[in-house]
Amino acid sequence: DTGVSQDPRHKITKRGQNVTFRCDPISEHNRLYWYRQTLGQGPEFLTYFQNEAQLEKSRLLSDRFSAERPKGSFSTLEIQRTEQGDSAMYLCASSLDPGRVTEAFFGQGTRLTVV
């Protein structure tokens, strides 16, 4: 399968614990995005990478959140000191950079439940 893959698919954690999610984009895609989706809502933008550079961050991304994309390949999203409000689906997407806006392809997401 050559789509966007995310791991784990589900994560249950206790409040206050740290969690880390991984995203493997489509191999030739140099743009990578993280979105968060809560129940009954559309996805909301969190952050964007062009290769290994993190170029945009949403105000939703508090200082407890950190994202990396070493070597411009896979990406990780870490949440420190999780809170119940962090419970959501975390979606990763990737797209090509052919010099114009293109569609983003999404993974199946990681569903986080903070208890």
Added chain:
Amino acid sequence: AQKVTQAQTEISVVEKEDVTLDCVYETRDTTYYLFWYKQPPSGELVFLIRRNSFDEQNEISGRYSWNFQKSTSSFNFTITASQVVDSAVYFCALSEALENTGFQKLVFGTGTRLLVSP
């Protein structure tokens, strides 16, 4: 600020009925892109269509068709002869075309859940 409104929270139809999902957007940009995505129960967002603001031609792809009307800021999606497999949540999204950086942030609507029964 950009905004996408999908006023229909949930639509139920019987198989073979036609159904239209509404999408109204707000933007001050003259250049922008509109998208539709499908989210089946598995959770993955499946890309359906991308349309730029300069192309107002309607598009048809099999049973799917899209009606883009700039005058009313709408980008509606019609499924003809619906099937049970069309059951999913459908999202309309809007992005800015920041060509100098290549960055596109998608602003999504709240989605319309379509239930197609046999």
